[in-house]
Amino acid sequence: MLKLFKPVFYVCGLLSLMMAAMLLLPTTLGWFHQDSETHAFLVSAGISFIAGVFLIAAFRPRKFSLGPRQLYLLTCCSWALLSVIGALPLIFGHDHIRFTDAVFESVSGITTTGSTILTGLEYMPHSLLLWRALLQWIGGLGVIGMAVSILPFLHVGGMRLFQTESSDWSDKSLPRLADLARSLFLVYMLITTGCILGYWINGMNLFDAISHALTTVSTGGFATDDRSMGRFGPAILWVSVLFMLLGALPFVMFIRLLTQPSLKVFLDQQVRGFLLIVAVLTLIMTLYLIGQDIYGPFEALTQAAFNIVSVITTTGFASTDYTLWGGFSLAFFFFVTFIGGCSGSTSGGMKVFRFQLSFMFLIRQIKLLVHPRGIFSIRYNGKEVEDDIIFSAVAFSFLFFMVLVFTTMVLALTGLDFVTSITGAATALTNVGPGLGDIIGPAGNFAPLSDTAKWVLSFAMLLGRLELLSIMVLFSGVFWRG
Structure with missing residues (x-):
């Protein structure tokens, strides 16, 4: 069992060091503004650094390699780790946000969902607002990397349709993966910089421009004001439309x-x-x-x-x-809410390609009813789609709606009304952010929900972000017996 987890914990150590470095950015900003959260960020960075050093020292493998089972574990463990580290500044902060609320806010940030339990954002220290934006920006970059390299290799939810030469975790492909990672980071930085300039030129102050750009390109949705983007004019809204669309493209x-x-x-x-x-x-x-x-x-x-x-x-x-x-x-x-953007983007949802495949599959079935002996292929981007990709996409869709029903029922058991329950479940699984109704609607907030409801929604956000099957496979006995 240790052999299975050793390279996973090693990579988690590297991620912990990365988060420690990222925590120094709001620490520096807090020190510059002399705000109350500087100490909390410094302590959080120290904890993340110590945890990273320990994991690397204790689990450094002689020969680093990751198989399919370890990639499933890494995908889940890394996002859970980032969520916990992301919550530390909120827990140690001046306002002493409760553990459940801090984890909910962090999970919402790292999964680029955008649901929040915080109010009075316009009065909060800039360091805390920057950290919320950074969480979403980090999460968005992680989503892209996962979608173009790991998920196609694991055949999750029809993602093999977009498999590239870099979607291969053999030793010979590691250099290509490194090149892909550098290219993705460069593109991500260029689009983010363009968004910052677009906001700044059209009237946002520099801090708001940076914070909103980080959450726009990552399709996250955290804002620096309770009014979200309602306080800005049409020019900024159209800039936001452009860069949200860019963030949702492959x-x-x-x-x-x-x-x-x-x-x-x-x-x-x-x-x-x-x-x-x-x-x-x-x-x-x-x-x-x-x-x-x-x-x-x-x-x-x-x-x-x-x-x-x-x-x-x-x-x-x-x-x-x-x-x-x-x-x-x-x-x-x-x-x-259910549609989502493109595969290989920062957006969540069910993804457009699954709707396209389902529609083409439906058309093929209708043709087969008329011509039972006919042979009809499904082509996507000029290439014939294999049946196992169709089956995988259909299985994902079935699982999605099963989890939606189950999550809705659990939320209803906590005392929430039907509209809040079903839209809360939907917005968590699709990583949208606001739901519908008086409580969690666009003008509402998730703070009034019970702790049980927040934990359920936190798990649902992770499920949706990791394409459901990546987590659900860990609950199968065959995975641990493999």
């Missing part, structure tokens, strides 16, 4: 665009499908807002585009309380 596409500049990269079937869905949904909601005389044409387009892109990319920003737009709006945003 980052491998941007790498190809840098190495081989060509507009052909935008012909990707998943990208075209995603952008078409966004355009159609925005048009529908814009016409609805104009028809209901809620906004004028331009403001209707701005509010519809911003809030739809925020939900479909699973960012979770809000410019207004869209639940006040009527019953159609409630149903509309509830179903949009």
Whole structure:
């Protein structure tokens, strides 16, 4: 058993050292502003550093290698570790946030969900606000790396459809993985820098521009004010729309665009499908807002585009309380919650490609009913899709809705009403952020929920972020007997 865990704990040690270094950024900012959280960040950095050194020293393997079972363990252990470390500044901070609330906030940050238990954000120290933004930025980068290298290799939820030469964990492929990691980090930094400049040029102060850029590109949704993005004008909202969309597109596409500049990269079937869905949904909601005389044409387009892109990319920003737009709006945003962005992006949700595969599978089944002896293949991006990829995507979808039902029932048992229970479960599993209703809606907060509900939602956020199967496989006896 130790042989199974040894390289996993070693990598967790490296991640702990990385988090210690990241904690020094808000520590420095806190020292500069002489705010009350500086000591908490310094203590947290020290704990993370000591834990990292211990794990590396105690579990350093003679020959480093990771098999499929260890990758499952690493995926789960690393995200759990980052969540605990992320909670430390909140626990040791001046306000002494309770352990459950601190872990909930940290899990929400590292999974780029954006649900929060904090209020009065505009009065909080800048160091704490920066840390919340950094958690989401780190989580977004981790999501991309996991989606393009680990999950395709593990055949999770149809992800093998996007397997590249770097989605291979054999020794000969490690140099390619290192090159991929550097390229992803470079692209991530470039888009984040562009977002910072876009916000700053259009009127945000530098701190707000940096904080919001970190949570926009990571499609996280943590803001520096309880009003989220509602305090900013149309120009900033449109900048946010642009960079939320960029965050929801496959980052491998941007790498190809840098190495081989060509507009052909935008012909990707998943990208075209995603952008078409966004355009159609925005048009529908814009016409609805104009028809209901809620906004004028331009403001209707701005509010519809911003809030739809925020939900479909699973960012979770809000410019207004869209639940006040009527019953159609409630149903509309509830179903949009499930869609998500593209595979290999920072966004959560079920991902567009699974809807596309399911639709093509449905069409094939209809054709087979008419022509039972016919042979009909499913092609995606010009390549024939193997049946095991279809089966994996269908299994993921079935598991997703089973977990959604179970989580909803558990939340209802804690005393929550049906709307709060089902939208809370949905927003956690899809990593969107706000739910619907008076409690956890766009104008609400997760603080009133019971500790039990917060732990359930924290686990659901991790499940959704790790594509469900990566965690569920650990609960099977065959995994531990393997």
